Amino acid sequence: MCEPSGRIAVLVSGAGSNLVALADAIERGEVGAQIAVVVSDVADAPALAWASERGIATSVVPFDRADRPAWEARLADAVESHGVEVVVLAGFMRILSGRFLQRWMDRVVNVHPSLLPAFRGADAVGDAIAAGALVTGVTVHLVDELVDHGPILAQEAVDVVPGDTRATLLERLHAVEHRLLPWAVDQLVRGNVRVVDGRATIGPTEQRSSR
Numbered sequence: 001m002c003e004p005s006g007r008i009a010v011l012v013s014g015a016g017s018n019l020v021a022l023a024d025a026i027e028r029g030e031v032g033a034q035i036a037v038v039v040s041d042v043a044d045a046p047a048l049a050w051a052s053e054r055g056i057a058t059s060v061v062p063f064d065r066a067d068r069p070a071w072e073a074r075l076a077d078a079v080e081s082h083g084v085e086v087v088v089l090a091g092f093m094r095i096l097s098g099r100f101l102q103r104w105m106d107r108v109v110n111v112h113p114s115l116l117p118a119f120r121g122a123d124a125v126g127d128a129i130a131a132g133a134l135v136t137g138v139t140v141h142l143v144d145e146l147v148d149h150g151p152i153l154a155q156e157a158v159d160v161v162p163g164d165t166r167a168t169l170l171e172r173l174h175a176v177e178h179r180l181l182p183w184a185v186d187q188l189v190r191g192n193v194r195v196v197d198g199r200a201t202i203g204p205t206e207q208r209s210s211r
Contacts (some may be wrong), residue, residue: 006189007036009084011075011092016047018090018111021178022185023054031186039075041094048075057082064093076100079168086188089143090181093122098145106151106195108143109188111181113173115155117141120148125170136169138176140184142193144202151200153184153193 010019025031038051040065041063048058059078064071079087080103089096089110101108114124117136121127128136137157144150156176160169187193192203 006033006086007084008033008086008088008116008185008189009019009037009079009082010037010047010088010090011079012038012040012045012047012090013042013093014045014047014091016045016050016090016195017174018088018177018181019047020050022088022090023056025182025186029072031182031189033086033185036084037079039078043093045047047091048128052199069097069099072100076103079103086185088181088185091191095147096145101143101145105157106193107141107188109153109181109184110141110143110148110150111177112139112141112148113137113170113177114142114183115157116148124148125173126166128160129164129166129169136160136173138173138180140177140180142195151198153187153200153202156180175208 011189012019024033024034035056037057037059038047039059040048041060043060043062061071061075085107085185087104087108108208112124114128116139118135119127135157137155139152140154141152142150158172158176187202194201
């Protein structure tokens with residue numbers, strides 16, 4: 001069991017199923033962290049209502065396409081004001097630049113529904129099906145300035161079965177995401193992750209893959 005210690009921010013744009021899974025894992029004592037704030041670029045994101053109902057602080061920083069640097073600065077300030085050590089992107093649909101990332105160097109983590117570097121982008125699930133892939137999966141990685149790129153913390157393969165739709169495949173991918181992301185967050189807040197030459201090592205065994 002893990003005592004909550006590390007303060008984390010969770011950034012969301014939608015329903016936040018990974019937020020819920022992370023909160024549940026914390027409640028079960030599997031992750032040594034506490035969610036200090038949930039931040040969204042979408043004012044009516046369902047994840048915000050879910051967090052508010054559970055007494056978790058929330059913040060909205062509406063995306064400003066006309067002045068992206070100013071928006072990103074406001075976003076970073078909103079996160080930083082809660083004294084967080086790790087930032088978790090859980091279905092956050094905006095790209096973050098180095099201006100944001102440098103405040104939490106190697107401590108911004110994302111979960112993506114593919115085996116990176118395959119199928120980067122916003123519709124990785126649909127792209128895998130369209131390509132006729134037999135296998136896809138889930139990647140949890142530290143975020144850098146490239147899209148769906150950065151040191152990998154965990155990966156797990158998921159078969160694409162005949163007749164799969166985006167919805168059926170996504171359901172199975174979510175089940176994996178909901179296991180891998182909490183594990184990776186726990187490793188980060190415990191200080192078990194080290195990055196050398198663009199590669200992440202975890203713990204004394206220097207294991208880079210999932211459990």
